[in-house]
Amino acid sequence: MSNYTEPQNPIGTVCELFAGVGGFRIGLSRSGWKTSFSNQWEPSTKAQHASSVYSARFGDEGHTNEDIAVVLDEYISGKREIPKTTMVVGGFPCQDYSVAKTLSSSAGLKGKKGVLWWEILRLVEANRPPIVFLENVDRLLKSPASQRGRDFAIMLASMSDAGYFVEWRVVNAAEYGFPQRRKRVFIVAKDLSVFGVPQNAEPASFLDSESTIAKALPVEAIPTGSLVSEFRLEGDLADLTENFDIGGKLSPFKKSGYMVNRHVFTADVIAREQGLGNLGSVLLPEEDVPSEYFVPEDQLANWKYLKGAKREERTHTASGTKYFYAEGSMAFPDLQSNPSRTILTGEGGSSASRFKHIIQTNDGRYRRLVPVELERLNGFPDNWTSTGLNGEAISDVKRAFFMGNALVVGIVEKIGFQLSKDWIEVKGEKNVL
Ligand SMILES: C[S@@+](CC[C@H](N)C(=O)[O-])C[C@H]1O[C@@H](n2cnc3c(N)ncnc32)[C@H](O)[C@@H]1O
Known part of the structure; x- marks a missing residue:
């Protein structure tokens, strides 16, 4: 369980939102990143077991156990600090990201209250991290059923308007040698004013070999002649809410893709298998x-x-x-x-x-x-979730719940490792932030 060490000479710093029991932090520490701020708050229960486990394993420094909406209200009104970090990361819920016409025009209010995507965006706009690294269920690319892909389109458009380049990939951990079939969409965004527009990006080769995620998790070459779809995200967020893919049967977003200045390129890719775990x-x-x-x-x-x-x-x-x-x-x-x-x-x-x-x-x-077997399926150290602060025992049902919410740490580690290379390349030296 003590199998966690904070990197001594970190590549950069991380703000971990929706931290759960710290899957992002474990994977990113293994690839050289130091988490300096974290937030975890469970809205449905009074007891805060995940946060308690998080603090027990990593310590309290820089950790907050309050509703992220409250934390950000206080930050934005100058009542508290959130440090600027190289990366903002988190696994957040797939919710309804629609924006009504009346709401889009009122300052600061982008969509429905309680929708956590808007909290991530608020922090990104306020702190402008060079990198944003997110995880979600693959349903995000297809929802809602009445307008396939609308919510992802709104998310991409809002990141584009904030000045970010975005790439994504649906990854099944089992295809990269991990012992669990866990399919999730991983999203990496980079501040265009720091990284610039990717150069020489021919869409197919960008998606099969040049993107951060393709370098971290190799895929077969996209066969010549197979389609990389291309389209633009037109209008403001309310227009996208009203018009995007009305009645469409299939989402236009495929398993991998990228977006730059509202221009989307997307194609299905096949993992280059690394041997199956079991x-x-x-x-x-x-x-x-x-x-x-x-x-x-x-x-x-x-x-x-x-x-x-x-x-x-x-x-x-x-x-x-x-x-x-x-x-x-x-x-x-x-x-x-x-x-x-x-x-x-x-x-x-x-x-x-x-x-x-x-x-x-x-x-x-x-x-x-x-529970230990479930922890191993996600790549957490043995007994990571067995106790909270002051040694309080965590029930087996809760421990299983945490692992159902968590992610395969090794996937984060691989993407984190490639991000550390990207960051070193762009900054030319370590320890900048
Ligand atoms: C999908 S889980 C993330 C799990 C995490 N990646 C891990 O490895 O354990 C989302 C987390 O967001 C937390 N959460 C939900 N609403 C929140 C809010 N308003 N403020 C802060 N955290 C919240 C949940 O309690 C849950 O632990």
């Missing part, structure tokens, strides 16, 4: 697994039913209407020779579930995964 590699010896993790015989049928294919008549509780419910089967048990499925926030707890992992041990019994 679930078996993270498992504890059976004798170290507490007995409550083994599924009792009398509950196995329920697990099998939930994991199985079904097509059955059900009745809608409120209206009494009958309907057919159908779904395919899930692997039962999970294969230890393959990368695991994605950890979801509901992974913890003993109740049977379609989505929790379940493996079969050598003696034929079935069991769920323990």
Whole structure:
């Protein structure tokens, strides 16, 4: 658990928003970055367990446990400090980023309250970090269903208007040798006034070899003749809200892309596989697994039913209407020779579930995964989440929840390493910020 060291001679500094239990910070410290400010606040509970774990592992210095909206209100009105850093990073929720006409014209108010993208943008506009590095679910590229890609278009346009170049890629961690299939969109933005417009950028070669993310996570060359789509994001944020891809069935944003001055280039790319990781590699010896993790015989049928294919008549509780419910089967048990499925926030707890992992041990019994195994699937040090401040024990259900919210640290480390090269190149020397 003490497997964390702050870099002694950092490449640059980081502000970590929506910090959870610190996945970005661990990955970035391994690639030479020092986190000097962090914020984590869980709106749905009084107890602040994630923040408590964060402070217990990294220390309190520069950490805040308050609603980011409140922190930024106070910062922008001059009541508190947030240091300027080389990078602002964070994993933030996929929400509705629409902007109404009336709102777009009123100063400082860009979209609906509580939408956390606007908080990131407020900090970016106030502090102008040279680099912004974000993570989100891949659904961000496709939402909402009525206007595929609208929310991402609004996000890109607002970064363009703030003077940033943006690149993105949907990455499945398993394709880069990690033991979990976890597909997330990673977004890297750079201040154009610091980095300039990428030179000699032929769209296909930029996306398959020259972008920061392509250098960090190699992809196969985009075959000659395959399409790099190109379009402009027209109008203000309210215009995009009203007009972007109305009724479109498919999002125009593909798995990878970049945007410069509202001009978007996007193409699907295929990961150059680095050998597949596997679930078996993270498992504890059976004798170290507490007995409550083994599924009792009398509950196995329920697990099998939930994991199985079904097509059955059900009745809608409120209206009494009958309907057919159908779904395919899930692997039962999970294969230890393959990368695991994605950890979801509901992974913890003993109740049977379609989505929790379940493996079969050598003696034929079935069991769920323990928190340390979930931590390993994300590349966190063992027992990272076991205690909070003052040694308070964190429940297994919470620990699983944290890992469902977190990210694969090794992906952040790889992108962070390439960003350190980019930053050294642009500044010509270390320790500038
Ligand atoms: C997807 S998780 C990020 C997890 C993180 N990357 C990690 O490695 O653990 C988003 C986090 O944002 C926090 N959050 C949600 N609303 C917030 C707010 N208004 N202010 C600050 N943090 C907030 C949540 O509690 C959650 O921990």
